[in-house]
Amino acid sequence: MGDRHAVVDIATSQQSSAYSADVFGHFIEHFHRQVYGGIFDPGSPLSDHRGFRQDVIEAVRDLAPSVVRWPGGCFVSDYHWLNGVGPQRRPHYDKAWRVTDPNSFGTREFVEWCRAIGAAPYICTNAGTGTAEEMSDWVEYCNLAAGAGRWSDLRQEHGDVDPLTVPYWSIGNENYGSWEIGAKTPDEWANLVRESAKMIRRVDPSVRLLTAARADLDWTLPLLQAAGPYVDMVSIHGYWDRLAQVDAPIDYLTAMSRSLQPQDDIQRTADIIGAAGYAGQIGIAFDEWNLRGWHHPDGTSAAAIAARDRNDDNSTYTMADAIFSASFLNACLRRSDVVKMANIAPTINTRGPLFVHPDGIVKRSTYHVLWMYAQLLGKRVLTSAAGSPELTSAGVPVIDQLATVDESGRRISLVLINKSPDAAVGCEVRIAGHRLDGVHAATVLDAPSTDSYNDIDHPDLVVPRTDKINFVDGRVLLAPHSVTVCQIDLPLPYPAGETDEVGLDGPWQLGLTGWSRNG
Incomplete structure (x- = not known):
């Protein structure tokens, strides 16, 4: 040799250490064919009476998903949950992705789909155009017993007497970025998160609460100084091959050269948590991660929207994606003391491990890595x-x-x-x-x-x-x-x-x- x-x-x-199975989490956003034509395809011969693709449910279930994050992503910063509940729903123009969303897949459908695949639902709230009150009302709608208030009674009117029981909630998505609708300054964000978290916990103190952060001292330290007593995890994201405007994926060796960057992000974030005085109390959720970023060039033209199809070119997802993903999971599991969740972004289509088309599915290289980690590892x-x-x-x-x-x-x-x-x-x-x-x-x-x-x-x-x-x-x-x-x-x-x-x-x-x- x-x-x-x-x-x-x-x-x-x-001493060995138990890790959280939520490190094998997933993520679905209302982007292109992730939801509509992905997990939800009414009228397809492959779908059940609810419109859920059965082949997708079976394939995702084999990944033993513990938690799924929804509905975004950038989508959530202009999403108002009331438009997606009850029998009377109206389409809305999604300002994030500049398409019309029919709202036929909403809160109830998401929770039902999570139950079908055996995962806990994780809802990310609108901290862009939304308010603390709207976020906490959504928690009431999902989690409180009928009779508790206006929104839990509305859920009962919609046919769900029992609570939907959503254990994980997040305040916002990437609100530090200029691309995000409703972007905030560090001080604005810290104050909004603190007040939103207080309201959410007064509705349901049992929830596991996360909030958008980054591996950056200037953003995350003020956030934790203000809202640290109320949150369980900070949410960070990572795409190490950024392809939003130009779809030119990096080659294998370039991908490998970046494979240590996730563990660097974990360490920086852990150091910030420690500096704020919350070491051992607040964890990290890498609740969007993937080697490849999503391709969505600017514009509202048919050509710009159609360019998103390039994300579904299966030839992109090679052994580079598989090896990088395995390295990422190793980094998270070796830091099980602080990394409590990670969500592949997304699960279906776009850059996800499962490609869904009208006649079936394709399990990309990353699918098999996720299967190996979910099915073959010990618990410690x-x-x-x-x-x-x-x-x-x-x-x-x-x-x-x-x-x-x-x-x-x-x-x-x-x-x-x-x-x-x-x-x-x-x-x-x-x-x-x-x-x-x-x-x-x-x-x-x-x-x-x-x-x-x-x-x-x-x-x-x-x-x-x-x-x-x-x-x-x-x-x-x-x-x-x-x-x-x-x-x-x-x-x-x-x-x-x-x-x-x-x-x-x-x-x-x-x-x-x-x-x-x-x-």
Whole structure:
């Protein structure tokens, strides 16, 4: 394998940490074909009586989504929720995306769709053209028992006696940006969030409350100084290939050169939270993230609207997207102490992992990464570290790693990412100081080239494959541009007479050579 190989060390003597399943969250916005013609397509032979595409529900359910954010995004800053409830709905002109929205998919439909896929609903409120009162009224409509007030009674009139029970709410979306309708200065934002949060909590103090922030001291520190007592998480966003005006996606190596930027954003935001005095109290929600930004050139012409179709060019979504997404999730999970939610933006069409067309679906490369992380990892993160050769002049290591363990403490799921575009890379794995040996089950996502992608005619060019990986004196050769999840079973049985409090955080620890007492 040569002398230049990576070394991954996994500690079993350190306390493991539970991570939030909300890191595998999702996001849907009223943009182009995400909702209409995406998850909601009345009249399609593939839709049920509610208008929900059944093939989409099944595919998204397989990603084990814990939470879905809606309705925006930039859309929300001109969205008034009352237009999307009840039997009598009127279309409105969406000033964010400059198209007419029929309002046939609103609050009730969103909650029903979340129930269908097994996810908790997360509603982002209008802090652009909306008011604190309008935000809190929406919470009442969804969460209070009938008879509590005007808006909960209105929900009952609309056919829902029981509350819709929306646990997650956010105040605003990207209100720091000049592109956002109703953009604010830092002081304006801090005051609005504080007063809106107070009203929302007086309606339902049990909600998990988020607000729009950024990895920027001048914006987020005043926000937390004013509203910190009322919020549970700050919401930050990341698109590392910005394509709004010109659709010229970056190549594989450029994408890899930016793959450390998410962890930098996490650290900066965590530092700001700490500076405000809320370390360990307020978390981070990366509630919009994707390698690629959305293409939506300025203008209201038919050509400008049609240009949004370029987001649905499946050839864009290659192994670059897959490897970057895996690196992003590793960064979030390694910082499970502070990252409490992350939402791929979006789930359907545009830049999402699932392409939906009139006759079916295509699972893009990112879909399979999300499936691997949602289905194959343990529930707790182990302390791990990697020493690796560098891939680029930007100092990006060629190997990235994550180690998780199941709740019994008996099975480690080891994620190894090889970012090299064309070279297999040797990697030595050590667990509790011992080199890993033997054959272990694995799931591998790779492809013939970095530019491989799935589309309607070739839906399975990039798919995970099951494999057996042989570690010899700790070493294994990782395929180029690949994500590998290896399952490592630690030795059994329990030490004689010790059947209580056994596990990675108990008095006994599992290592490759058997059990030993911790400390």
